[in-house]
Amino acid sequence: MTIFLQSLDYQLWHIIVNGPRFPMRTVEGVESMKPENEYNDNDFRMLQLNSKAKHVLFYAVGPNEFNRISSCDTAKEMWDLLEVTYEGTNQVKESKISMLVHEYEFFLMHDNESISDMFTRFTTIINSLKNLGKSYSNQERKILRCLPKSWTPKVTAIEEAKDLSTFSLEQLLGSLMTHETTMKNHENVEVKKKKSIALKASKEESESDEE
Known part of the structure; x- marks a missing residue:
């Protein structure tokens, strides 16, 4: 939604976050709302942006959400109400952040999990934290630390090189996926060798029994 609003008009997002800028005037040091007959073109544009932002939000939500926000006067009020509805209060946000931070700190690659699937789980946690205002640096090092012991030689090679x-x-993901493919190819070759040896031994045993 953020990107969509910014693509329509970046000021729409600014108005949703900070509220509309109402036309004001100062008379004898006292600031007050301008009467409508004194509005200039810029005043009308700023008011129109608030209406445009409300229009976009109305069309972006379902019937239940529409009923919640239909009485709001500004796009900011609408957004704040939707934010509480879907993300909860500050206390709820802190609880979500705490849970996601725990998931991040104890993140490990599962047994028999592919690099791609592991990376998808990791990205989901990172994006969820980012949406809640929490971000981490050194994500590449975190990924390397979550790999199982069988990956230790590859991890060491990456860290040294x-x-x-x-x-x-993205570069790290590509390197790990390439190594994963190589490991699987080696495993397949070993499996074929073992099957071939077992088959040969079985034939020799069968021939010995016949003799």
């Missing part, structure tokens, strides 16, 4: 401060998360 790469500068993790300039090595992007």
